[in-house]
Amino acid sequence: MLQTFGVEIDENFLEILLFSNKSFDKYSKKKVLPAKTVIDASVTENRSFIYIEKGVTKIVASHNTKETTISFSGDGEFIGFASLLSRGSSQFALETISETTAYFIDPYFVLNVIDESGWGTSILLKIIENLTQSVNYYGQFNLLPAKAKVAAALLHLESKKLGKGEGQLPKEICQHHLASYCQITREYATTILSKFEEEGLVKLTPKPITILDIYALKQMVGFEVAGSLH
Known part of the structure; x- marks a missing residue:
């Protein structure tokens, strides 16, 4: 700043x-x-x-x-x-x-x-x-593998504090939005998110999507993720 x-x-x-x-x-x-x-x-x-x-x-x-x-x-x-x-x-x-x-x-x-x-x-x-x-x-971001892109997308949304609670994404955000941001299919995004949930990194249901282990996602991405200007 x-x-x-x-x-x-x-x-x-x-x-x-x-x-x-x-x-x-x-x-x-x-x-x-x-x-x-x-x-x-x-x-x-x-x-x-x-x-x-x-x-x-x-x-x-x-x-x-x-x-x-x-x-x-x-x-x-x-x-x-x-x-x-x-x-x-x-x-x-x-x-x-x-x-x-x-x-x-x-x-x-x-x-x-x-x-x-x-x-x-x-x-x-x-x-x-x-x-x-x-x-x-x-x-x-464009050089990341798909799994790391999804992690970056989650961090991008979390960094804006748009959710109501700690680690929460806005309740309107779903796999479709993350897939579009990551330039992958919705099915692939769902598979990756399900894997994240199995590993205890996120909670998918009930909505909103909630990040449980932000440190692990940051490690996966490898660089600082924040909001962006347009």
Whole structure:
């Protein structure tokens, strides 16, 4: 986490900057979206900067009719950091997994608030740092065997603390979501998860999926797994 004169530059800091700005309501729109809503145009055409107030979402990349989940996001997270630094349209779509309350924020307003905050350089450097870490993470992730990918997926979700209790994943997350994130079949993901349960690493039922041995999963992955920015 980047610190400047004792101030921690993170998503919470940016949230305070944006929501406390007197023009926030003018440049943002709050929406309540049902589960399984694909927010495509809002991301790729209008390039909105999105704040998830409540809910679970996934970022999806499509290639030749095949969809791959790139990341999961939830309460208190922003989506659209890459669009702040690029004029090009995003190649990703956002889809809600649960009912989601989100703010769609004008990216130019976000940049102006950052610029006028007095912390502009520090905030942008932190965004670039996190985006770079995300790229490096995906490079490492794609080289993992399937079993380690599933472990990384579980850790990715747990790191966001989207579940209600210690080690819990959001109750809406199922084998299908993990399979898409790991780029394997649902059947293979189920087989791996069942093996994890036999080994005492996770508990699959009743929902939500719960991690019982986070250390063993981290050892399996071999590098730090955390949330990612888009």
